[in-house]
Amino acid sequence: MFGKKEKPEKKKGFVKRLRARLNRGDSWLTYDLANLAPGGKIDENTLEELESLLVMADVGVDTTERIITDLQKRLARKELGDVDALRRGLRDDVEKILTPVEQPLVIDKREGPFVILMIGVNGAGKTTTIGKLARRFRDQGLSVMLAAGDTFRAAAVEQLQAWGERNDVPVIAQQAGADPAAVIFDAMEAAKARGIDVLLADTAGRLQSQAGLMDELAKVRRVIGRHDETAPHEVMLVLDASQGQNALVQAEKFHEALGLTGIAVTKLDGSAKGGILLAIADRLGVPVRFIGIGEAAEDMQPFSASEFAEALLG
Secondary structure (H helix, E strand, O other): OOOOOOOHHHHHHHHHHHHHHHOOOOOOOOOOHHHHOOOOOOOHHHHHHHHHHHHHOOOOHHHHHHHHHHHHHHHHOOOOOOHHHHHHHHHHHHHHHHHHHOOOOOOOOOOOOEEEEEEOOOOOOHHHHHHHHHHHHHHOOOOEEEEOOOOOOHHHHHHHHHHHHHHOOOEEOOOOOOOHHHHHHHHHHHHHHHOOOEEEEOOOOOOOOHHHHHHHHHHHHHHHHHHOOOOOOEEEEEEEHHHOHHHHHHHHHHHHHHOOOEEEEEOOOOOOOOOHHHHHHHHHOOOEEEEEOOOOHHHEEEOOHHHHHHHHHO
């Protein structure tokens, strides 16, 4: 197993920024819970209003129902005597839902590269996430290579090459329109020949139809498997949190077609309300590897359920 622990001060700074960026805008995150119970008394009406706020914050109907049902049981046991108790109960429920998907990505030492297949729709921040991961792995002492498998967009190849130059990592690319599977196959051979630890493979995010995209990605996965039957070692979906329930639909479709092993959630500093992370965790149970709140490399960090709950409701 490779990797170093996060520096505590860097991690603390990220949590502080996460809290500041999540708690803005008009949502349940910034809505003072005291406003739900002006007299300080928590009752069924309070929980009904909270239920509406949770649904509007992209938590999703099923997940919201699970949270409210638990709070109703606490109310019946007279455990929600005031707003602070409500906040603690809500935070407990949020952390309980998120904890099972808090599973850091572990890069195993192996013969040949650890292959990470990066997937997601255009605009989700996939190429930027690849660049940040390359920087992170380099900082952990790993050698990294990038494969420009999104051959449908010349801009995607150029962007990946720019990240490669910035992080001083090699990029395997071919001309626009080349077969993505062939590009990634070549990259795997090059990575093995050079003794590279981690190969990050970019893929297209949009083809003429959803079926076309999934078929193309399935082909890429098959070709990778022919080169190394244990690969890809990670199938990571990059999701734009500001897409709300659309992000959940995307995750379900990609998971069904490819079998996701990890998710990176980007743009939590945008118009996102943070709730979509709860819906994804509750519905899919796929490990959330990283969350991002900005453009800088340090604005993407491994996901922590307790820290996320703290940022939302601390």
